[in-house]
Amino acid sequence: MPRTRTTKKLAQRIDLDYFKRPNPLRRWKLWLSVAAPAVALLWFAWYAVRSDRSVYSAGNLSSAHAVLTTQCSACHVSQLGFYDERPIDQKCLACHDGPMHHATQAFMPSCASCHTDHRGAIRLAATGDANCTQCHADLSTRGGSTSFVRNINDFTSDHPEFAVLRAGRADPGTIRLNHDRHLQPNLLGPDGSRVQMTCTDCHRAAADAAGPWPYGDGKSQRAPPAKDAIANESRTDEATLAASRAYMAPATYARTCAACHTLQFDKRLADSVPHDKPEVIHPFVIAQLQAYIAKHPADLRVPRDPGRDLPEKPIPSDYRLLTPPQWVAERASEDEELLWRKTCKQCHTLNSEPGSALPRVAASNITARYMPHANFDHSQHGLVGCTSCHAAAMVSQQSSDVLLPGIATCRACHRAGPEAAESRCFECHTYHDPAQRKPMHSNFSLPELQAGTR
């Protein structure tokens, strides 16, 4: 008989409790579902038992801290709270000195909030802009007022122009120098030669200041600049500055002017006066003249200069015979008049001092470092020629011109984006006030660093 299929026949082939009976698929599902979490638990327990916390690390330590990889407790504190093992500031300060940024800052962020580690071999000091703009995007201080710009979000868009270049500011230096004149070709150089000057003839990194200067006086090259010749707004360490390559050594007379701008004072004498205060020059001049007249007594007989006859005045005698002191006094007065009114005044500003015959030379106020709150290193910018950034110097005729390049020059290379130079805050600014730095402690011995606990 042919096979028939009816619902009833098919249904009656089936045991009614088949779905309750164990079957291989369900059994395997159950066993594996127990086994997998069990294995995971074992894995967890394995690490817990060995107190190995490295497996929970979110990433490798920064290059600076990598040697501490086995020393979790160097930063992570376990007695902090019930369940907290986060790194705390005290642990950072045990090794590092993180001086306060500003006394009036509105709040103190924790170390780890800006310097987040476990992000791989990065430079930990390279903090993101967000850490700075959390205050500086809308600056407020505990005192309420501030002299700084209030809203800075990044370098490229709204960082203000450098302070000294803002409207109304001028170079405070009192030395008159016309860069444009000095950079002309065919200048009258030392010993009657014709020269073409370049930037590096006068401007060099402080560390290189010890070498020979082409237009110096050859003698005083090793001497440090006079104390008041440098005026700056911060308490920069002069020794550090003197030895660095970041900033240019101040251009002093002895190094950069002396070869051409000689300070002769009398046509009879070839010497120059020392480049010093009038109180020093005056005795020098007197001494020089005294020495001269002692050698040339014949000059005591001064002939009459018909050019100096005045009408309606009796004609003086053809000769005057002076005593040496008289002659020195006369000559000194003439020479000093030349000096104070012409030679020195060519560069300096002289003011007459009441109650004194000698003028006073105004302080030169040459700025060695225009931006005390920002770091700049000339040696890292060697790829660019001086005049590319200091373009204004080529055409500057006034000393009052500030020849510092503006922010636009910096932004030519330092912009946001992968195809530009670093433009984040940390590249130029430091949060921790470097003036308040203290020496670092040593907490580890080498064996400790190598053995370590996790």
Next chain:
Amino acid sequence: MRIDRTHKGWLIVSLAIFGVSLLLYGLYRVPAAKGSMGGTAMGLWFGSVGFSFMIFAGLLGARKRVPVYRFGRAQTWMRGHLWLGLLSMPLILFHSGFRYGHGLTALLMTLLIAVVASGVFGAMLQHYMPRVITREVSMETIYDEIAHVRAQLLEEAEELIKQAVDGEKAAAGAAEGDVAVVTVPVSDQAAPLRNFYEQEMRPFLEKPGRRGSALGDAAQARSAFSQLRTLVPAPLHTTIEDLEGICEEERQITLQSQLHMWLHGWLLVHIPLSLALILLGAVHAVMALRF
């Protein structure tokens, strides 16, 4: 579950969630710092939401154990599992900043990828395989009862053969009259059938997975049976048809058991790994906040 037009609502909501997350990620995390981590406020949100999606997905198994409780229709839970489970992947990627991490986080990322990949694979299987099974196995039965049904098929075949042989015997006996001669053999006519059954078909029915059986292949079986038909008289042809039908059914349920393994086997990877993932995920959440 066929992923068809009825999923539109879920798809739209999922795309919306994904879009919002992408936007937030782009706005807040990418510019924040290079390689910013899960510990930032946004990162913690992503991590929590992603983990909660994973937990919901994991609860599907629990839901299925109490099918009668009115906690929401099984269908809703299943769709939620599919879409929210899938969403957990991009959310965790946003949480991790697309970093693989090392140690526990690397293990978790591996597990997540494995679970989501196996889940997607399984969803695809469950989208296509039912149709395949329905088309290929017209004589489908219940997978768990296949052994039982096989036993019944064997019985049916035995019964058929017995009837055929006895029928022939009776016919032969009638032809011979009432004299029962001991040496009269079982009718020659049924012999080829019985031999075929004993040599080919019964072994096949008893062990259908065995290689080398001609009946395991439809074309070969057809030719075997048509050959058998030539050896056996016409009255027995209905028996042969029935036997053929039994073999066809046997082949089909063998195929069904294979297809069923495809349809359900991937769960043996997906479920255990997902449980491990959730467990370790909880460990990670605790430990990351601790440190």
Next chain:
Amino acid sequence: MLFEELKDIARQPDGTPVAAEDLLRLPVFKDISPQFLKKNANATVWRHFRRGDVVCREGEFGSTAFYILEGKASVELATPIAHVKARGRPSGLLARLTSKLTSHLAARGEDRREEEADRRSIPIDAPVDLSYDHPVAELGPGELFGEMTCMNYYPRSATVRAETDCTMLEMLRNVLDVLQKSKAFRAQLDETYRRRALDSHLRDVPIFRGLTQDFIDHLRGRVELLRFAPGQAICKQGDPADSFYLVRLGFVKISEGYPGGELVLAYLSRGDYFGEIGLLGGGARTATCSALDHVEVVRISAEDFRAMVEKYPGVRSGLERIAREREEANRERLRMVRSVPLESFLAQGLMEAQSLLVLDLEKCTRCDACVTACADSHDGVTRLVREGLRFENFLVATSCRQCRDPLCMVGCPVGAIRRRNSLEVIIEDWCIGCGLCSKNCPYGNINMHSFTAQAEDHEHPGHKKAVVQKKATTCDLCTEHAEPSCVYACPHDAAHRVEPRDFFAGTLGQRVGRTGKAAQ
């Protein structure tokens, strides 16, 4: 002894045929033709039972009726009255609390099905019905039991046990048939029925429940007891409505004719009633009521009915409500029958179904969640088997189809499988496990399920022992929930409980077109 005259012959051994002359000495056999009795000499036998003997067991098949001459017998349902549970009743505080919680979580609400009769009695094949709370009754001399089994070959509906030493006559169908035609016997039967069962039957009709005892007594005297042969119409559609009927014995088919065929509305058995629609409507019968097998009915005339209704207006409103509901339900069914052409459906008998559980095989992952859910919400026994024939890409699961013509209901000896006022077929907890409904269902939707229960141990009175019983189970559409559990639990949107014509209407429309084209 019922009849002293028979004392001497009553000593004949158990199983001996009763001689015709001896039979004729019984008053009940007075009108019977002696020739008939002589011809059917072996059709009646003496039966003697000692105290404690089992006369017949529920669920057994038989073909005889018993007439008690002497002694008392108890009739009871040996099967414990309980729903099929695969798991036992929770014991212990925690288990009970948990089960309460799970029951709440599973949102198992109140049974929302309309109850026409808060059935407090279980109809059996005896002159008395068993009370639900205490399903034991007593039979005494002059009482006949086993009529349904004898006339219609239904299984025994209860277990009868001799309480004292009994003497009975056991007779075959031909004798009983003749007896039932005899006036004397009928009178005795009617009297017994009126005395013992009619009261409870009347009270079982919910609308009559509020009646006073004197009214019942008044009514009791006025009712008619009528018999019908198989196939005979009790009342026809369109006839003037003049009576209300209660079924005493057998099965009555209620059907409605419409152009093209006949639609079976219901099967009624002992204790059910019909005819109120016609009476209330005041006019014609809205359906044909015919006897399926040997049927006995109690008839209440329209006069008495109306008097009753006038005296008790509450009764009228109750009746009207029921009549309205029934009419509405019937209209609904008829409307659906007249809709889409359904030729292609007939192949699987899907037309008969009012509700199908279909599984979309293109979405079903064969995960058995539906089966598990069904079992979970039905005490561990599934009412659904995920196997059957396919229609299109759907599997028509083996689960009750709520057939229009419910063949399962035909023959239940205790009326346990029935419909209330709504669609779904239910099996009450007094099912005796005879298995007839399971055999009758052409789709195998009803399954017999064994389970262990505690029952009275008759060898050790007062103690209980564990017995393995079988009961029938079927899908009840999960009416206590908003949605069938199988549909609710399917994760893949594959399980649907559908009305087949609406669900497949589109497909069938297309199908018809295609076959038409092919035929050309």
